[in-house]
Structures are given as C-alpha cells and as structure tokens.
Amino acid sequence: MISLVTLKLQQLTLRPDGLSGGHGLCAGCAESVVVRQVVFALENPAVVSLATGCLEVATTRFPDTAWRVPVIHSAFENAASTASGIEAAYKALVRKARIEPRKFTIVVFAGDGATYDIGLQWLSGALERGHRFVYICLNNEGYMNTGIQRSGATFAGTWTTTTPAGRAVHGKPQWRKDLTAIVAAHGIPYVAQAAVHNWKDLLAKVRRAEAATGPSFVNVLAPCNRGWRHEPEETMAISRLAVETGFWPLYEVVDGAWRLTGASRKSKPVTDYFKAQGRFRHLLAPGAEKQVDEIQARVDAEWQALIARCAAFKPPPLEGGGLGAGDSKVPPPSNSLLPEAGVSGEGVTDGSE
C-alpha cells in the first residue's frame, strides 16, 4: 500500500481512477479533479453517493456513465441519508451472512448547495447517527448547475444571478455560514477544509477521513470558472489565492482538536482575490471601498479566531507510520498520518507546485 508520507504525484496515476474521460464537466472545472484525487487517495474501493448537481448530471447521462466505481444518485438533498442506507445495508447483510465481509469506503460527493443549504438536515442527521462515510463537499460557493445562484457558502459581496451587483445592493449582502465548524460541532472524528490546488494536503486529509471510525467530512474549495468569472486555466491559481488571502484556510479537526495544515498562511489582501475574478469586479469600482474594508476586517477577524482556536490545542506528537500501514478497523493515531503534522501552518510545500 502506498504511504502518503512518501507519495509521489506520478504514483497517483497508477491508482484506480474513479472517473473515465468523456464526462460533460466544463473545461476548468475543479470538481472532476477533486473526485479523481479523492478516489486516488482512498485505500479501499469507493462506493459513491451523489447529490444532484453539476457532477451528477455531467457524469451519469443515460445510457453513459463516467464512473468506474459503483454510484447512486437519488436526489439533491439526501446524499448523506442514501449513504446511511448503504452503510447500514452492508452491516446487516454481513450480520446475516448474506455477503462476505469486504473492504470499501462510502464516499459522498455533494455541492455546497446540497450540503450547506438544502441537505444540511440530512447531513446533520447522518453525522449524529454515526454512519461511517467520507463526505466530500465540492464547494464552488453557489448553485452553479442551475445557473450561478447564491448559496449559504457564497461569500459576502459576491455577484451571482440571484445577488446581482445592482445600484442599491452590491452582490450578496450576507456573510457565508461556517459549515465546517458546524459539522465539527457534531463531534465526529474527522473534519477538514481543503482546496483543489493543494493535492497533497487534500489526499492526506481524504486518507485520514477514510481511516476515521465514524463519519468524516472534508470541505473542498472547488473553483467554478463559469460562475467565478475567470479563465479555465486559472482554476488552480484562484484556489491558491483563496488560501493565501485567508478566504479559505486549510485546517482539520481531529477528534475535536483544531490545527492548521499545509500552506495555510494568510499573506495577501482580499483585493488580490477580488481582482482575479469577474464575480467581484463591482467591489473594485470607486465607492466600494467601505464594503471591501468590512470584508477585509471580517476575514482578518475570522483568521485570528481560527489561529486562536488552533492554538488552544497542543500540537500532536509526531509519530511514525504511514497511512495504510495498519488494519483500517484500527487506524493509527490520526495525528501521525500527515507529513506536516505538528507544523501548524508553517513551511510545508504546497503540493500543487
């Protein structure tokens, strides 16, 4: 089994690929990149529960399917409940000796609309019940599949088709909800924020999520060039900017302990992020300075709060052993799995470079 400590990018290409080519996602879309990385990272074969969204409609158009692993889509809001059913079915089928025990990992792929908004109750219920699955939120900060409408993940000031940059109201008036913290408040074993450009950080988090003996959740920033208004080839750069400007800190919550991961450092002003995307163009116009200042102040405050939250927990001791070394039923201490463990927010190479 490949250890993520020594993982090389080229080794990933030897791993089973979840998606085939020929799907209908846009050029520049981050979702297929995330999906393939997640399936690469898993130790076990995946069984996937999909929420309605871009990924689903672009990969399952009858009579074709882009999936090389078992997949089910039933509706928009309920992918976590569907996963609950799969997990419970497996347990009961094994208990009744109807099937042989087998190793596999249930993965949910759902957008931010399906996760933050319409599906929050279904997610919360499944987390509370403790079904073992890896929930990946493909967060592109809006309802892109229906034409770029605002969601609970959409940032304040963002232009969307339901929060236009009008003369009276300049983009979305409300702040986004902190869903990752809401999920963490469920007390599940593993919660993380990741971003598509930092593949090594993402893969390590997915592997830790898989090893958790309960529900796990990874909120992955996945830029949508159509909705964010940037060129397709800029997707990774935009994702990196989101981290560097503090819009999207990379961190994880392991058994309740918060810590920054990877190259999660805030080093640039929010305007750098705004300049790179058409959805924020109105914030660069004269007269928007106050709105920008307010956003910057809140990003700063949230960053400080996150730093304080992470500082409240001692850095975990660095231990040996890579992922996949042990029986997945008894995962190694979860804080030993990342190469950058214990180096909160410091000096780890950004895997995308």
Place this chain on the structure above:
Amino acid sequence: MTIAKVAAYARNSAHESASRWIPKPRGCKGMATRTRPAPNVVASTPIALNGGEAVAYALRQIEPEIVAAYPITPQTLIIEKFAEYFADGLVRTEFIAVESEHAALSACIGASAAGARAVTATAGPGLALMFEMLGVTSGMRLPVVMHLCTRALSAPLNILGDHSDAMAMRETGWVMMSGASPQEAYDQAIVAHVIAENSAVRLPFANLIDGFAVTHAVERVDVLPDHAVKGFVGEYNPERSLLDLERPVTFGSMDTRDDYFEHKRQQQAALKAAGPVAMHALNRFAEVSGRRYDLVECYRLNDAEIGLVVMGSLDGQVRVAVDAARESGIKAGALRIRLLRPFPAPLVIAALSHLTVVGVLDRAIGFGSAGNPLYAEVAASLYHQPARPGLKSFVYGLGGRPTGHGSLMSAISELESIRTAGRTEPTTTYLGLKQ
C-alpha cells in the same frame, strides 16, 4: 365506546372472512374458482395484537436488513415495537432512527440499491414529506416496502384516519394494497415483499393500514411460525448491487428527452404486471396460511341491484348495512378494493357491471376534480362497458369522523331512490357532515 371498540365492531364481518377460510359462494363474476387450501397449510397461532404491533410482528419474522423510520402518529406503534425487538437482539436488522421521513425513504433507497431488503413506515404528513422520494423509489425500480398508516393531511392539523395521504400517493408508481384489519395488515406485510421483488415488477409497495381504526385496534391475529414467514418471503437477491464492487453500476442516471419517455413506459408496464403477480402471491400465501384474499373483495353482489364500493376498514360496517338492507328487501351488495395500484379494473368491471346503481365511498376529497378519487377510478373502469351502472359519489370519515350505521343506511336509501327514479346526478353526498 373507545376507538378500538368502534373499530372492532366496524370490522366484525370482514374479520370473519379474513381470519379463516370459509368456502362460500363468490359474488363476483369472472373470479377465479376457489378450491380448498392444499394440505400444506401451516398452523397459525392466535394472539391479540393491534394493527401496528401486527406489522411489527411480521417485520420481526421477515427480518429485513433495514428498517428506517421517523415517528409519526399513528405509525409509532410499529416502530416502537420494532425498536424493542431490535433492542432485545431478536432481529439482525439495522434499525435506522432517522431525522425525517424524507431521510427514512432516502436511506431505504440507498439500502435497497445496496442489495438489502428495506422497510419504512409513515402516515399522512410524513408521507407528504417523502413525496419527492416516492417517485425516485419507483423510478429506480427499488422494491422498498412502506407501511402507510393512513392519516389526514394538514391543514388543519389532524392526526386521525382518512385516505387523503394514500390517494395523493396514487400517481407515484408504487404498488398499493389496502387491508381492513390487523390480520390483513400482518398478512399483507408478508406478501408485500414477494410482490415488490418479483422480477417482472421490481417496484416499491405500500401496505395501507387505516390509522387508528386498524393500527390501534386490538384483535385476534393468527400469526404464522417464524420459519413459515421466512420461507415464504425468501431472500432478496437483486441482479445488481452497489456492493458488487467488481461490477460497478450507476443507479439514478439522468435521462434526456431521448430516454425518459421509454423508461416511464417500462415503469407503467411493470406496475401493470404487479396485478397478476399480486394475485398469484396472495394465492400462494393462501396455500401456506389458509387465509385467502382477492384483489377486490365481493359481498352479496351476485344478485344485487345496488352496490357500495369501499376501501379499507369501513368494509365491515358496509357489510352490516348491506345485510340490513337485504332484510328490508333491498338487493344490496358491496365491493372492497384491496389493490389500489395497479387498479384492478377488470375485476371491478366483473363485479359491478350488472348492477343498476353503484355508490362509491371515498374517505378523501378529490379537490376540484371531476370525481373523488375512488369514484373516479371506478367510473374510468366502467366507462367502456356497453352496459354500466349509474354512479353516485359519497365522501365519509374525513379526519377521523366516525361513520355510523345510520349514515351507511342513508347512503343505501339514496342509491335505492336513484334506482327507482332511474337517473343519477353528478353530485357528492357527504356522509355524517354537520349541517
């Protein structure tokens, strides 16, 4: 009198015919000829159960892989009893106490696609919350079984029994079968899986149990031994499963205009096939249990001139009223609809065509429709017959309103007046409505 006593009284005659095999002349033309059950009938044991407990008892015996449900009156009896079985380790089932009815059916969908037998139970508003997933379950051809304890829909909030929920469910592609007693709730809970999982059907199944009148009425229920139930239902072995990792399959694709129409047409064919499959399954169940059921139940229709059509637990009272009418020289009969979907139109035609006037008893209003739900089904069934009876619509029992003997006798009187006068008018009579 308590609700339970009223219910027991109401169903008295229906229960007599349901709980034991009594050879009797059949009232329906075109019905299969009956024979005595084969000698391989397994002896049942009589115990006292209410309808909810009877379903839970069947679920313990069936031991589906998944029971996922959210509590709602009057369904709670089922899941509370089943939770006890689960807590006592009497079942190997995974009992998922979900956070909503929508999640209950969603979990069943995931479980069913993973090759498991999945069961849920709900009532009225819970069914309404599930609505989106009803069509998903049938469209994905997953044989989930639901025990629907029929209840009024809000608003105004009302927790008592009527058929508003079941009638709203009719167009969602489920097989729907209605019982009239705890015994029938139990028996149909067993037969449900055999019908739903039949390879020609592969559709979800709703076992309709009248809220309170059946769910909360304690009666004698003849229960089969566990091994007989397990033997009858067998195991669910789908062609494809999400857990078949070597043969990955995509469930729940997106269809464009190129395929959606064809898939819906196939679904219609599968649901139509469920009629004969249900009849066969009920016959096979009779061979095991000795309890014989038809897709429609006829009562004194052979020489009748007027008839009442009913679904569910009012049937017993209807039969009492029919007997009383016969005493006074009115040639009355009754037809109970057991299978609501697929609607057994050929059997309804066979049972009713020769009558002069038929009254259809609806326990739901078809708001703004050309006819209340059951009335419209019966009217559509009879329309193409060269000779057909006049039809009259009655609505009764909404929101748990009791329907007394007097109401049914007045309905029969109205039918008899129509017969004598020789013409019907398309008006609805609301039985037991306060003036």
